[in-house]
Amino acid sequence: MNPVDKSASNKKPRLLYTSAELAAMEVRAMECLRRLLRRSGEALFLLQLICQHNVARLAQTLGNDLCKKFVQLTFHQLVCSEDGDQLAMRLISALMEYYIGPEGRGTVEEISTKLREGCPSYFNESDYKYYLAVECLERASMTNNADERDILARDAFNLLTKIPDSADLSAICKRFENLRFYEAVVRLPLQKAQALDSNADIINGQIDPRHHDTIMLQREQCYRIVMDALCTLKGVGHSRMQSADKSSALATAADPASRSKYIKQIIQLSVQWPDTVFHEHLYRTLIELGLENELLEYGGSDLVSFLQSAGRKHQEEVRAVSSVTPGAAKMHDLGAPISTSQTKYLELLARYYVRKGEHIAAARMLLILAERQCSNSEEAPALDKRYEYLRDAVLQAKSAGIAADLSKNPVDSSTVDLLEGKLVVLRFQIQIKEELELMVARLENIPSSSELPNVPFPRDNILANAETAKAAKDKAKELSLNLKSITQLYNDYAVPFDLWEVCFFLVS
Template sequence: MKLYFLISFPCYQLILVGVCCSGGGDNSDPYAEVSLQPLPEYTIPSDGVTMTCISCTDKGRIFMAGRDGHIYELHYTTGSGWHKRCRKVCLTAGVGSVISRWVIPNMFKFGAVDPIVEMVVDNERQILYARTEEMKIQVFVMGPSGDSPLKKVAEERNLLNQKDAHYGGRQATASRASNRSAKPSIVSISPLSTLESKWLHLVAILSDGRRMYLSTSTSSGSNSTVGGLNGFNNHHHRPSCLKVVTTRPSPPLGVSGGLTFGAMSLAGRNQTEDLSLKVETAYYSTGTLVLSDSSPPTMSSLLIVSRDSSSQSSLSGNLGASARSSRALRESVSSLPVEGRMLFVADVLPLPDTAATVLSLYSELEFCGSESSVESCEKASGKLWARGDLSTQHILPRRRIVIFSTMGMMEVVFNRPVDILRRLLESNSPRPILEDFFNRFGAGEAAAMCLMLAARIVHSENLISNVVAEKAAEAFEDPRIVGVPQVEGTSGLSNTRTAAGGFSMGQVVQEAEPVFSGAHEGLCLCSSRLLFPVWELPVMVVKGGYDAASENGLIACRLSVGAMQVLENKTRALEIFLRSRRNKRRGLYGCVAGLGDMTGSILYGTGSELGAGDRSMVRNLFGAYFRSADSNGGGTSNKRQRLPYSPAELAAMEVRAMECIRQLLLRSAEALFLLQLVSQHHVTRLVQGFDANIRQELIQLTFHQLVCSEEGDRLATRLISALMEYYTGPDGRGTVDDISGKLREGCPSYFKESDYKFFLAVECLERAAVTPDPDVKENLAREAFDFLSKVPESADLRTVCKRFEDLRFYEAVVRLPLQKAQALDPAGDAFNEQIDQAIRDYAIAQREQCYEIIASALRSLKGEGSQREFGSPARPVAVRSVLDHASRRKYICQIVQLSVQSPDRLFHEYLYRTMIDLGLENELLEYGGPDLVPFLQTAGCEPAQEVQALSALTSATPSVGQPGAPIHSNQAKYFYLLARYYVLKRQHLLAAHVLLRLAERRSIDGSNAPSLEQR
């Protein structure tokens, strides 16, 4: 329930009435039920002052203007102190005026006063404007936060003179010049939001329909045009004056821009009538102007003026720079005959759910973070109408205003361009009218509207019927209205040609570029407007910290779950529509994209690969359109110019681009789904185990990077791992199937089948860690090993193998890293000495990272150190039982026996060196593989003897150098092991040969020379 105040001020008192708003039965409209509550304690006398107008701020301050020319503020409180709960305070009167009011009541004062007749509040800039009966405009500031006492900073009496000086002698039409003997008056003032302009702050509407745009800044700024949407930041502007920046003529009579349905055009007025406007009252809000015109002799009319969204003017002859300059200022004027006089106009703001979605999406882009302001989200989102219909009709509803007049109340609904197109399709309008619509708005914009209707992503009060959706899809695919892809300049190759018979040298021949059809442009427009609020902005924010990089703050998704869901639904709907047309092979995109797989057909082939069947298909699709385009370019030359692309190649290029956009939409929808799922499980809780670097990367991650970059894919995997760990943890919040089903359905590109098997294995390991039964523990470990054996390349083996070590399941500790090493180097580059050395070194490094996992298990068993940093930081690793010496040796021997079964020669060498470094010579000599002897021989040779050592790999006799040859002490240990191996295998002759060479060796460094006893 929402509570408001209704203020009534009869002649003798001021009355506050409580207004209670609540939703109906379905709670779809929070204002469905309105009730009034009398508040007798909030009634105060007016002290003889008649109030003329009232205005309030978003923070609840209530200002009233009296006929005595002063401004009052109504103070109210819920406290029970000795002060009254409600009292009015005069803000503009001095001490002398207050004393004189106590001595002489206002009713006995007969001096001339200039009463205030209108007050408006600019809640963004914290400015109060007041207009008096004599057309003075006063400017008051309310402090940076809007709660300070009023302070007058400017008062201007000669605004009309400023307007005449600025406007000069320019007049709109000669017919109106004769009717300006009477000086116009100001009938209304309205503040301009920062979304409309940074440098213009106020608009004053005159009685003849002209508009004066005023600024409270002394500097003119770099953007003084209304509707300049590139200046959103207020920069803490401090008002210091009031001046006229520009004046705009009255709305054009007899000309109505755009397409009008259901509204009377001013062109129907009799030419003998006076065409000048006589505006009684006016209302302006976010780009829309409503004028109450009493100039028609028969009946008053309402003139509704708004920006014309069409790309082409309805008047002919506007070419060149004049057309470009007037495009942004062109207006659409509609006239509605009404009885009575307009008293007041109010915007019907979007419903709270829609407003919250819009505010969450556009707050960082348009409103400068106004979600933290006291301004309601309905008011903030309504300001987005200033951007125009084309860029907001997919997210904002149709604009509505309520007009109160002397004859009653009426509601006016503004049809957006997409609503006009919908009515055209519903009424089976003739093709020339539909073509005129495409010509007015441009093929790209009109195709984007067809997409919104066909995919049902436009914000609409009523459901879009299947008939309208299918007609919109057919219009989107019709080459007669959206055009066909062609080479730039094919409609007339005049860029490189001169007049008839002429000759020109020195002209730059522009390279012909392909120009895609309106369907491609419409898809680009529709997709970019959907993703515009998220694409270049971070997906996460830090709340409650000192700055964006604070580690003490809470990490949360920047967008609300509701906003992301709305955006995901629209993005998926557009992608599903494109995929359905491809599957049905409808239109150019559907036919070409549905021809074959990723490696065949016209879509993925080059120009030379296009077969005759593909070319005839394109020819059948477009009929005579390509031929007519070609013939237009050949009319001025006897010799036909060869185009760089054939029609089939152009079609393939366009459809390939559209297919890439479809895949981008699908990936974006999956990213939005993943962010929703993560946000529902509290991001801060999920990332509490991340280190500082990963947290910082996550905070700086943009949506574009999440969708398109490897970094985004890596961070998404980390978030999914944290999410799965939340479900499979020891607290027992669920199982893998509880969350994996949602991930596999909602974001399969982020959560693949290999990820599913990996987390199933993790779940088995978690269950095995808490199971006391050894048989069940072993069965669960083997089940996890079977899952991981299917996807060894996608598993984080450092963490997983530590868990297998805890379970004493060393078969997985050995086999999984070896399987991953093979998956990382399937071509065997590490063994190929003929390839580039850098490629081989990289392959060897990849394999050695996997070998290190097995070496780490040996170190843990040997007791050299347990590297626990690879365990999960989110929870403690299961405590392993303390092993005695016999058990340690048993598991070490098991690892060695499993290892030597592998045919990986590089791994054997890595294993042998690790065992020698750990002092496991006995186990090495007992369980070493058949390649142990060649390894010891090779390791004991000097670099100069490597050639001889390689030949010794196939020799039965040991090679330890010539008698008396120098041997390094590090090499000698390998020969000692070789001699021990021969003794162990009862090959005493070979052992004696090795020992003889060791006894006769010369030391390289004298300090390590063997003693006589050692020899």
């Protein structure tokens, strides 16, 4: 025999797995088998428990699609598939509602004990706390004792705070709304939003772009619950109220004083929560609902930065507005156009400063509004409105001076002088615009050439009048768009149209 062949025949075939690996695989297989048997036993227990009740009645709560799946469900699917988990969860939910409802026969504790002991993989501790909270809310809705109702609502709230990401908040918070327990309406959705982004990556701007939209959408759904509660109290979105649970008599409309109290409570609870993204949603909703006074009264510490950002304030301008140091150098035209939609935020910011006694900041913001640049007449405020802004700015600057005198810390009078000077120039601009409009009306009402038989070269006069009227109309429109300097008013508007009386006052 060839020595090479003999050597090859003496080699033992290589094993695919070592004995240790085979032992480990056997242990894993036995564990999987035990889990399968345990899960199968729990599924049988659940089916047995369901069969002790009216199965047809429970199935009716599933809806058409799930009911069809339930009819076609195999035992293998119930044990091993996600569809089986979903159907089991819905059947348990229907079973719990049967016990919790007005016609229920038993308590959550009773049926929960059976489920937790017999099929813990289908019914865990979170499920138990959730349905226990629902039972508390159901009992609260049935009692006429206000103290007992509050205690039951508080118990339900405390249970749900332990499972923030497990509860069906849309239905639960509607129950709390009906009970006027708004602490839960605010805090439960915000806890769930926080649980969805536990590291606050959305707030800090550090979220993975691939997951940003999904997580943000889920958070906004939580925020929407709080906003819907505000809409309901304000009298907006009644369809949601009508489609919700009508079992509680407390779902009826509250009187205006109570509504105002609840709105205040929601705002105060909301601003206490450290979620700046939520605060932006809250502030925008309050503005949309016409609750500006409540926003300015109870808004959080980030309200100013929100209004500044919404009004397209640059960082250097934000610092200037926040400064209490007056001076003509800081009271300049920003130059950047401000849209009508942004104006409302700046108006609110000015009102906020007035409320807080920050008169110089308010004066500056009113000046920005008065001097806002516009590219078309639709966006431009009327000159009378600009005059109102400037007049209020003067009043705020003077108020700052009075406050400074009282504190023996005088304010530079140049700010007041500057604003009063701008106000005088604006008066001239309004006067010139009115003069030009009168000129246009007068020229357009001049009779035609056929009506002037004794006038030599009537056609030339008519053409000249038409050109003058058009020029005056264009200039009047220019004056409506933006504020002009005193030099512009003199050279471009007063002199070309022979407004000598105005010219005299401009140079005097």
